[in-house]
Amino acid sequence: MERKRNISMAVIRRLPKYYRYLSEFMKNDVDRISSKELSEKIGFTASQIRQDLNCFGDFGQQGYGYNVKDLYREISSILGLDQEYNTVIVGAGNIGQAIANYTDFDKLGFKLNAIFDVNPKLTGLKIRDVEIQDIDNLQQFLKYNQVNLGVICVPRESAQRVCDILIENGVKGIWNFAPVDLHAEEDIKIENVHLSDSLLTLTYLLNGR
Amino acid sequence: MERKRNISMAVIRRLPKYYRYLSEFMKNDVDRISSKELSEKIGFTASQIRQDLNCFGDFGQQGYGYNVKDLYREISSILGLDQEYNTVIVGAGNIGQAIANYTDFDKLGFKLNAIFDVNPKLTGLKIRDVEIQDIDNLQQFLKYNQVNLGVICVPRESAQRVCDILIENGVKGIWNFAPVDLHAEEDIKIENVHLSDSLLTLTYLLNGR
Numbered sequence: 001m002e003r004k005r006n007i008s009m010a011v012i013r014r015l016p017k018y019y020r021y022l023s024e025f026m027k028n029d030v031d032r033i034s035s036k037e038l039s040e041k042i043g044f045t046a047s048q049i050r051q052d053l054n055c056f057g058d059f060g061q062q063g064y065g066y067n068v069k070d071l072y073r074e075i076s077s078i079l080g081l082d083q084e085y086n087t088v089i090v091g092a093g094n095i096g097q098a099i100a101n102y103t104d105f106d107k108l109g110f111k112l113n114a115i116f117d118v119n120p121k122l123t124g125l126k127i128r129d130v131e132i133q134d135i136d137n138l139q140q141f142l143k144y145n146q147v148n149l150g151v152i153c154v155p156r157e158s159a160q161r162v163c164d165i166l167i168e169n170g171v172k173g174i175w176n177f178a179p180v181d182l183h184a185e186e187d188i189k190i191e192n193v194h195l196s197d198s199l200l201t202l203t204y205l206l207n208g209r
Numbered sequence: 210m211e212r213k214r215n216i217s218m219a220v221i222r223r224l225p226k227y228y229r230y231l232s233e234f235m236k237n238d239v240d241r242i243s244s245k246e247l248s249e250k251i252g253f254t255a256s257q258i259r260q261d262l263n264c265f266g267d268f269g270q271q272g273y274g275y276n277v278k279d280l281y282r283e284i285s286s287i288l289g290l291d292q293e294y295n296t297v298i299v300g301a302g303n304i305g306q307a308i309a310n311y312t313d314f315d316k317l318g319f320k321l322n323a324i325f326d327v328n329p330k331l332t333g334l335k336i337r338d339v340e341i342q343d344i345d346n347l348q349q350f351l352k353y354n355q356v357n358l359g360v361i362c363v364p365r366e367s368a369q370r371v372c373d374i375l376i377e378n379g380v381k382g383i384w385n386f387a388p389v390d391l392h393a394e395e396d397i398k399i400e401n402v403h404l405s406d407s408l409l410t411l412t413y414l415l416n417g418r
């Protein structure tokens with residue numbers, strides 16, 4: 001299938017939302033849906049939806065709408081969900097444990113291979129059958145296991161160092177929860193979840209400006 | 210101070226990042242900074258920075274740059290951080306506990322007033338001196354305590370119901386961690402942290418499309 005190049009981040013960030021809604025339609029045995037109906041559910045305009053999906057190919061049919069199962073499959077594949085991701089979590093504090101316990105990720109194809117922490121009180125404990133290892137094992141582990149994704153849940157001071165170790169050992173994707181912007185070469189993909197940035201956006205909006 | 214109306218969400222979402230960097234400069238006793246230096250640190254272009262900050266007033270001085278302390282104070286106030294936010298967390302699972310334990314929020318002026326959960330094994334336990342209460346107490350609690358912010362950390366199925374209860378009882382700001390889009394009147398501000406959306410953006414990027 002032909003895809004346009006240079007798809008904007010705004011479009012890309014809407015894709016997971018399409019995926020979420022299509023999953024729901026699948027669960028509810030919806031076979032097809034018009035861009036108008038999809039628009040009412042998802043909250044984007046019908047024209048926005050057509051434009052977004054056109055970036056990735058020729059979905060939908062005039063007068064028929066979208067075949068839910070086909071579109072779901074296609075978006076899964078665009079999002080790279082037809083693959084498995086070997087994942088390590090570094091930092092087994094509250095956020096790290098929350099991520100490790102988040103069963104939704106299994107369903108999306110993420111395989112939690114290992115968890116690392118610096119705290120000896122945590123090492124040896126298990127979260128959903130995955131043992132928390134001493135952080136000193138991280139490098140060794142990465143050498144002998146092909147890991148695609150590293151989740152960084154350490155304090156801000158250690159985040160860049162952890163990021164460097166992950167990248168030096170072949171990890172290409174970083175999901176960063178530390179409240180700091182990490183530096184890496186361009187071929188490394190970093191996605192930040194800056195919780196306090198999100199909260200401050202909310203307080204801004206709350207103050208009616 | 211005069212502020213332009215209709216400031217775009219893109220600008221608003223950059224503000225917390227300015228705030229984060231200015232906090233760091235304050236810690237490191239930096240008194241003033243040029244838009245060029247700020248640009249190198251923060252990764253936005255100098256012209257972007259001037260444009261962003263101009264939305265909120267006349268900061269910075271030709272040839273001098275920005276006074277760090279003044280700009281920090283001003284952005285704190287724009288973000289509404291000169292106020293205190295009474296906060297409740299609904300859902301004391303992994304994410305709820307992680308949020309409750311996140312001490313950074315105290316520093317930003319968030320006061321955790323109560324935590325609620327449906328699980329009797331959790332009620333009565335304390336997180337940082339705040340007791341987890343039965344969710345049946347939520348409505349009553351909101352009636353007798355002025356709460357500004359509700360953090361929703363319940364499963365997707367209960368999220369809208371919890372949101373409705375919070376709003377009916379005067380909560381104006383919702384920080385939503387449930388993987389679902391909540392519906393509310395326009396005067397209610399909802400900020401979503403959709404973790405799986407963030408992760409799927411990363412897998413998209415990883416697949417080099």
